[in-house]
Amino acid sequence: MSTAIAATPVARRPERTGAPLGRLLTGELRWIFRRPRTLVVLGLLALAPVAVGISAAAVGNAAASGEGPPLFSVMGGNGFILAIGSLLIGSTFLLPLVVTMSAADALAGESANGTLRGLLLAPVGRLRLLGIKAFGVACMAVAAAAITALAGLLTGLVISGTDGLVTLSGSTLSLLDTLGTLGLAVAWVALQLYAFGAIALAISACTEHPMLVLAGVFAGNILFGILGSLPALSWLDPFLITESWAALPDLLRDPIPAEALTEGALRAACYIVIGLSLAGARMLTKDG
Amino acid sequence: MTSTMTSAAYAKGLRKVYRGTVAVDNVDLDVPRGAVLGLLGPNGSGKTTTIRMLLGLVTPSAGTVELLGADMPSGAARVLPRVGALVEGPGFHPFLSGKENLRRVATAEPTLSSAAIPGAVRDALDRVGLSGAANRKFRGYSLGMKQRLGLAAALLVERELVILDEPTNGLDPAGAREIRRVIAQLREAGSTVIVSSHLLAEVEATCTHVAVLHQGNVVAQGELADLLEAGNPTLLVSTPDADRAVESLRDNRIPARIAPDGVRVDLTAVRQPDVLRALVHAGVDVYEARRERTGLEELFAKVTENELDAAADEVPAQVPDDWLSPVSGSGVSGNGVAGNREES
Numbered sequence A: 001m002s003t004a005i006a007a008t009p010v011a012r013r014p015e016r017t018g019a020p021l022g023r024l025l026t027g028e029l030r031w032i033f034r035r036p037r038t039l040v041v042l043g044l045l046a047l048a049p050v051a052v053g054i055s056a057a058a059v060g061n062a063a064a065s066g067e068g069p070p071l072f073s074v075m076g077g078n079g080f081i082l083a084i085g086s087l088l089i090g091s092t093f094l095l096p097l098v099v100t101m102s103a104a105d106a107l108a109g110e111s112a113n114g115t116l117r118g119l120l121l122a123p124v125g126r127l128r129l130l131g132i133k134a135f136g137v138a139c140m141a142v143a144a145a146a147i148t149a150l151a152g153l154l155t156g157l158v159i160s161g162t163d164g165l166v167t168l169s170g171s172t173l174s175l176l177d178t179l180g181t182l183g184l185a186v187a188w189v190a191l192q193l194y195a196f197g198a199i200a201l202a203i204s205a206c207t208e209h210p211m212l213v214l215a216g217v218f219a220g221n222i223l224f225g226i227l228g229s230l231p232a233l234s235w236l237d238p239f240l241i242t243e244s245w246a247a248l249p250d251l252l253r254d255p256i257p258a259e260a261l262t263e264g265a266l267r268a269a270c271y272i273v274i275g276l277s278l279a280g281a282r283m284l285t286k287d288g
Numbered sequence B: 001m002t003s004t005m006t007s008a009a010y011a012k013g014l015r016k017v018y019r020g021t022v023a024v025d026n027v028d029l030d031v032p033r034g035a036v037l038g039l040l041g042p043n044g045s046g047k048t049t050t051i052r053m054l055l056g057l058v059t060p061s062a063g064t065v066e067l068l069g070a071d072m073p074s075g076a077a078r079v080l081p082r083v084g085a086l087v088e089g090p091g092f093h094p095f096l097s098g099k100e101n102l103r104r105v106a107t108a109e110p111t112l113s114s115a116a117i118p119g120a121v122r123d124a125l126d127r128v129g130l131s132g133a134a135n136r137k138f139r140g141y142s143l144g145m146k147q148r149l150g151l152a153a154a155l156l157v158e159r160e161l162v163i164l165d166e167p168t169n170g171l172d173p174a175g176a177r178e179i180r181r182v183i184a185q186l187r188e189a190g191s192t193v194i195v196s197s198h199l200l201a202e203v204e205a206t207c208t209h210v211a212v213l214h215q216g217n218v219v220a221q222g223e224l225a226d227l228l229e230a231g232n233p234t235l236l237v238s239t240p241d242a243d244r245a246v247e248s249l250r251d252n253r254i255p256a257r258i259a260p261d262g263v264r265v266d267l268t269a270v271r272q273p274d275v276l277r278a279l280v281h282a283g284v285d286v287y288e289a290r291r292e293r294t295g296l297e298e299l300f301a302k303v304t305e306n307e308l309d310a311a312a313d314e315v316p317a318q319v320p321d322d323w324l325s326p327v328s329g330s331g332v333s334g335n336g337v338a339g340n341r342e343e344s
Helices: A021-033 A036-063 A070-075 A079-092 A094-113 A115-121 A126-160 A175-206 A210-229 A231-239 A241-252 A259-285 B047-054 B076-082 B098-107 B114-127 B143-154 B173-188 B200-206 B224-228 B242-251 B272-281 B296-303 B305-314 B326-332
Strands: B007-018 B021-032 B036-040 B062-067 B070-072 B083-086 B161-165 B192-197 B209-214 B217-223 B234-238 B256-259 B262-266 B288-292
Touching: A021 A036, A021 A126, A021 B098, A036 A079, A036 A094, A036 A126, A079 A094, A079 A126, A079 A175, A079 A241, A094 A115, A094 A126, A094 A175, A094 A210, A115 A126, A126 A175, A126 A259, A175 A210, A175 A241, A175 A259, A210 A231, A210 A241, A231 A259, A241 A259, B007 B047, B007 B192, B021 B047, B021 B192, B021 B209, B036 B047, B036 B173, B036 B200, B047 B062, B047 B161, B047 B192, B070 B076, B076 B083, B083 B143, B098 B114, B098 B143, B114 B143, B143 B161, B143 B173, B161 B173, B173 B192, B173 B200, B192 B200, B200 B296, B209 B224, B209 B296, B217 B224, B217 B296, B224 B296, B234 B272, B242 B256, B242 B262, B242 B272, B272 B288
Parallel strands: B021 B217, B036 B192, B036 B209, B083 B161, B161 B192
Antiparallel strands: B007 B021, B007 B062, B062 B070, B209 B217, B234 B262, B234 B288, B256 B262
16 A cells, blocks of 8 residues: 555646546446446347348248248348348347437436445536436447448348348448448438437436336337327327337338438437437536 | 635535425535544434535535635535535446456546556455455445445545545444544544544544534534533542542532442533642542543434434434444434425
8 A cells, every 4th residue: 555645735737527428438438348238138139130131031041932921031132131130130129129228328327326426526527427327328329220230231141142132122222322321221210219218317317226227228128119090099109109110111111211310310310309309407406 | 705815615505405405404514624423312303414515416505615716616626626525325237246246347437547557456445455456346245334435535536525424334344443444544644534433433533523404504613622621621630548638629619429330520620730739738649530521422312412302202223332333323203303394
């Protein structure tokens, strides 16, 4: 043990009121992506398209002579369709789950560990801290969408090579075009996921139980799904974030019809603004 | 603002109400720079809430706080880099090692340059004796190691003010002694220290100033020595000839009586040198004469007396000797004893 404790109040460097932002952001990313549960969840996300691809290929061979769901049967032979199909399959539950989990850890989880207080005492300004957390959740949304799409594409390429990159409209895409469209798909899905993440952050700022955040977001997800399926309440549809996912298969067409996708992106943006504003308001008044 | 630049922490009329429950009421605190203030009080007396308000973590319902000359919580960004704190137990991530946890804290320290982080982390771990366990997961730390890591985080950079909330919780006697040593070093280096505790001996051994909180109110405050001598001052004279000593003192109209360990002299009406002169003139052998002070425990009992009696009726399980098991003791008393009155 050293005996010298340096605490001379004199001779101070010029006062800084905050640590460098870049350092805080990389620190946050390191914290997220070194976390065992993050790695496990991302690994499972990558496994899902592989399982879908293999079973679709098996079904597709059988369905060539008989029956089978049309999208599902073409997925097996096409890396492009498998990638977007995987995103679509993940969109109902898996992908929002991953992003919600990261948002739950971001504030409620830190609060439960007592580590949020440490950050506030450092001090990291409250809105700055929310900004850092929002950045982390955004990275998680992109990572989740990208890993799903990438795993789908690679599985498809392994199963049937680059020959089968046809759109649902029947045209064939070059590998470059495929990657371009997939990039668009990943960005669009990440935006939708971030809408979930922003709402989750708002709940996360209000509680110190990460479980409550998951429960809240998923109760909402299921409720929205039910509301969206009731014909009598169709006037509600433009407000339901869950309605956006129906636009995702549009990316499989050539040319891509932009209307529903654009509407979905705008809807997500609204949710993000609302979610982050609520989270910000809560952060400013929250007891640390 | 009425505080002077000599105050490291200053609070006036602090009040905090949680949903109709008054946690802290009308607390005035003045901690001079360079002091070691012991914030004393039973569990649930409002120590932690007061500390959280001092640090700007909680906005007071009423009253003002100044920390190192800046209003809180508005001045938090300017002041907190110079303040180290361990509040409500150490908060760290179980899946990271002690070192990684400290690095994460260091990342957010405004006054630490990125290049200085590894060195600061190493020094802090070294200072609290955790170098050997630096790479072990926080999950596997013992209670005492967790507490030390919390202290290390508070001392990561030079601090003008260090606030420690129950720092010796879960530490063995050797660990507690080390904390006392660290506090003494901080004081020597010119830092101000505020340390809350429900362990009286702890405070008596380390602090220059004391504030006693009870049911959300400050019931006594001041320099430790002054507070301890507030009772009837007595002089304990150690002599082989107690009978003759008492006799000669009484001849000089100095009240004295025989005690098991010598002769006890009441100093209310007489000065200490006069007592000694009287004894020496009478030819009494004197080995030692020392001022006997009221124990902190006695003082504490005195200032919180009435309420404690009332509380004892409500909570029969009240454990008087919770210094034997600080951790389990905290679960027994707590809010039942604490002054939670309805907001009027």
